Amino acid sequence: MMEIYFYKVNEKYGCFSNFSPHGFELDGFFWKTSEHYFQAQKFVGTELEERIRISLSPMEAAKMGRDRRNPLREDWEEVKDVIMKKAVLKKFSTHKDIKAILLSTEDKVIVEKTSNDYYWGCGQDGSGKNMLGKILMEVRELLKDYNN
Numbered sequence: 001m002m003e004i005y006f007y008k009v010n011e012k013y014g015c016f017s018n019f020s021p022h023g024f025e026l027d028g029f030f031w032k033t034s035e036h037y038f039q040a041q042k043f044v045g046t047e048l049e050e051r052i053r054i055s056l057s058p059m060e061a062a063k064m065g066r067d068r069r070n071p072l073r074e075d076w077e078e079v080k081d082v083i084m085k086k087a088v089l090k091k092f093s094t095h096k097d098i099k100a101i102l103l104s105t106e107d108k109v110i111v112e113k114t115s116n117d118y119y120w121g122c123g124q125d126g127s128g129k130n131m132l133g134k135i136l137m138e139v140r141e142l143l144k145d146y147n148n
Helices: 034-043 047-053 058-066 076-094 096-104 131-147
Strands: 003-006 024-026 029-031 109-112
Touching (some): 034 047, 034 076, 096 131
Antiparallel strands (some): 024 029
């Protein structure tokens, strides 16, 4: 089965990246990128949540969210996959152009090709969990079902 790899926003499947500039409304707020939403959810109910939401770039949001001097919400490990799926589903159901790109991948395996992330991506040696790719494939199935 053919695999589709993505990582950088300016590449063919760059819209699959959480850094792609496809904003959406969720939980009563506008989010510039799915990265902004995801990182902010680590600090729900704190002023850091809003600082991340209004940060200028997804890279800035990521840096703030990954700063371990800030305590994560206690249930983060249990909820992070659900939160990512919620953001990805909202992003692709909001933007028809990227929804069409996701659906055009049909049943191909989608892989985030990143060398340093073994959870969301495939990691340096391909042994990573590729959770973002799996979530994109789940969202693709939901959107296919929704289209029919």
